[in-house]
Amino acid sequence: MIDVQHITKRYGDKLALDDVSFGVRLGEVLGLLGLNGAGKSTAMNIITGFIGATRGTVTVGGHDVVQEPIEAKRLIGYLPERLAFYGDMRVREYLDFVCDLKGVKQGRAEHVAGICEQVGIAHMTSRLVRNMSKGYRQRLGFAQALVGDPQVLILDEPTAGLDPSQIVEIRALIQHLGETRAVMISSHILSEIQAVCNRIVVLHEGRVMADDTPENLTTALRASHQLVARILGLPEDVEAALSRVDQITTLKMLGQREANAYEYLIEGPEGSDIRVEVFRALAEADLPLLDARGKETSLERVFLRLVDQPVAEVA
Amino acid sequence: MRAILKREFRAYFQSPLGYVFFSAMFFFSGYYFFTYNLYGSTTNMTKLFELLFPVVLFLVPVLTMRLLSEEKRLGTDQLLLTAPVSRTAIVVGKYLAAVAVFCIAIAATLLQAVVMSLFAWPDWPVIIGNFTGLLLLGVTLIAICLFLSSLTESQLVAAILGFVVSLFLMLIDALAVVVSGDLLRSILRGLSFGDRYTPFTIGVLELPNVIFFLSTSFLFLALTVVMLDKERWS
Numbered sequence: 178m179i180d181v182q183h184i185t186k187r188y189g190d191k192l193a194l195d196d197v198s199f200g201v202r203l204g205e206v207l208g209l210l211g212l213n214g215a216g217k218s219t220a221m222n223i224i225t226g227f228i229g230a231t232r233g234t235v236t237v238g239g240h241d242v243v244q245e246p247i248e249a250k251r252l253i254g255y256l257p258e259r260l261a262f263y264g265d266m267r268v269r270e271y272l273d274f275v276c277d278l279k280g281v282k283q284g285r286a287e288h289v290a291g292i293c294e295q296v297g298i299a300h301m302t303s304r305l306v307r308n309m310s311k312g313y314r315q316r317l318g319f320a321q322a323l324v325g326d327p328q329v330l331i332l333d334e335p336t337a338g339l340d341p342s343q344i345v346e347i348r349a350l351i352q353h354l355g356e357t358r359a360v361m362i363s364s365h366i367l368s369e370i371q372a373v374c375n376r377i378v379v380l381h382e383g384r385v386m387a388d389d390t391p392e393n394l395t396t397a398l399r400a401s402h403q404l405v406a407r408i409l410g411l412p413e414d415v416e417a418a419l420s421r422v423d424q425i426t427t428l429k430m431l432g433q434r435e436a437n438a439y440e441y442l443i444e445g446p447e448g449s450d451i452r453v454e455v456f457r458a459l460a461e462a463d464l465p466l467l468d469a470r471g472k473e474t475s476l477e478r479v480f481l482r483l484v485d486q487p488v489a490e491v492a
Numbered sequence: 493m494r495a496i497l498k499r500e501f502r503a504y505f506q507s508p509l510g511y512v513f514f515s516a517m518f519f520f521s522g523y524y525f526f527t528y529n530l531y532g533s534t535t536n537m538t539k540l541f542e543l544l545f546p547v548v549l550f551l552v553p554v555l556t557m558r559l560l561s562e563e564k565r566l567g568t569d570q571l572l573l574t575a576p577v578s579r580t581a582i583v584v585g586k587y588l589a590a591v592a593v594f595c596i597a598i599a600a601t602l603l604q605a606v607v608m609s610l611f612a613w614p615d616w617p618v619i620i621g622n623f624t625g626l627l628l629l630g631v632t633l634i635a636i637c638l639f640l641s642s643l644t645e646s647q648l649v650a651a652i653l654g655f656v657v658s659l660f661l662m663l664i665d666a667l668a669v670v671v672s673g674d675l676l677r678s679i680l681r682g683l684s685f686g687d688r689y690t691p692f693t694i695g696v697l698e699l700p701n702v703i704f705f706l707s708t709s710f711l712f713l714a715l716t717v718v719m720l721d722k723e724r725w726s
Binding site: 225226227228229246247248250251253255257259260261262263265266274275277278279280321 | 494496499506507567568570573575577578724
């Protein structure tokens with residue numbers, strides 16, 4: 178549904194996006210992940226036709242956003258990062274205005290009522306927008322994006338300003354909507370991206386650093402040469418058993434975790450896979466392996482590696 | 493476009509702006525009507541329309557100052573520019589909303605003529621000519637001021653720019669008399685709104701004058717669309 182091809186955006190001397198390409202299919206929730214200033218909002222603003230790209234093309238549903246803007250925009254529901262409202266309007270009035278803009282005519286009352294119900298503002302339709310809290314304004318922003326039942330949803334930081342219970346609700350709604358639509362969300366909150374997205378595009382300084390599923394990204398960058406293992410037995414026996422594995426370069430006890438069970442950080446040379454050898458050595462010494470995990474398992478670490486930021490050492 | 497027109501028209505009455513504009517227009521037209529027609533015992537409304545010329549020049553910038561500048565300042569333009577609506581429709585919708593408010597405001601002069609016609613015989617062709625002239629002056633000035641509003645995020649700056657343009661249009665006739673050089677004089681004469689407006693006040697409807705006002709409106713509306721589009725690529 179969304180096809181971004183080699184877009185570059187320049188603001189004077191600053192290169193905001195540099196040859197960025199990716200696509201989003203129907204039934205897919207794509208997460209655009211990056212630090213502040215990575216180019217996420219710029220990419221979204223280009224896709225929605227708010228600003229133009231210096232180079233490259235964007236098509237939505239087969240319509241070029243520059244050549245056929247009206248057709249392309251008709252397919253898009255957009256929640257910008259900082260959506261501004263006409264404060265003098267009431268919620269119902271505002272959504273009616275958005276319906277007018279998007280040309281929604283038939284069954285408008287039911288449509289708007291359904292959306293208000295979905296995003297949890299059904300009890301506030303006669304409230305003045307300027308009197309709403311930040312969280313409710315964000316919900317209203319979400320509601321206006323859903324007007325016209327668009328096939329493509331572009332949501333820039335959709336849960337910003339919401340409280341934890343609202344975040345859970347909105348995430349569930351995004352996942353539900355993503356089953357039948359092409360959804361693109363941006364965030365610098367990794368847990369959010371991990372919770373709702375099927376695919377992740379990592380942007381850093383305007384360039385695509387990765388484009389894959391959250392699982393693949395984590396697996397690809399997991400360090401197989403580093404292992405955190407919980408082993409039942411005396412530390413001396415464990416050290417003696419593992420000293421027979423040539424590949425191990427570092428063995429560090431992290432502490433006692435259970436009765437007679439200690440956790441160790443075991444490292445081999447970069448690029449090696451020490452898991453099989455460690456398992457065999459412990460089995461031969463009759464030392465039960467209670468738990469073992471690769472050292473890098475969180476998307477946070479993967480992300481920081483991709484964008485080349487320092488990773489704090491944790492066990 | 494209808495959505496924008498509806499929203500803008502309604503916005504004039506959800507803030508004091510529309511009421512202030514109406515009050516000022518009704519005050520001046522009512523005052524001049526009382527002074528020159530009722531007190532002066534004449535059905536000739538030419539003087540009233542002549543005096544409304546500078547009033548319109550100074551009130552229209554107030555009417556248009558927020559149209560685009562406010563959207564830019566608040567960021568509400570993002571909704572409009574990402575909706576399936578062309579930039580031309582946005583500009584024309586806002587323009588027509590201001591024109592509609594202006595029409596209602598100057599309709600008071602027609603009401604005054606109707607009231608007069610109950611007791612006397614007003615010269616309707618002259619009144620219609622005057623009204624057409626005032627309408628054309630207003631719609632042209634609204635187009636110019638809408639363009640000025642697209643240049644800035646500040647309502648105040650947009651209004652000041654509008655007043656400067658209005659002042660220039662008022663002084664241009666006097667300037668044309670004193671400048672030396674035929675070319676400069678003819679340029680100033682060509683730009684004069686007063687010269688184009690005067691024939692309407694005596695009931696003369698000259699097609700070139702109508703075309704002048706309409707084409708100037710069109711030019712500034714087109715420039716406003718270009719400005720909106722330019723921002724997209726800057």
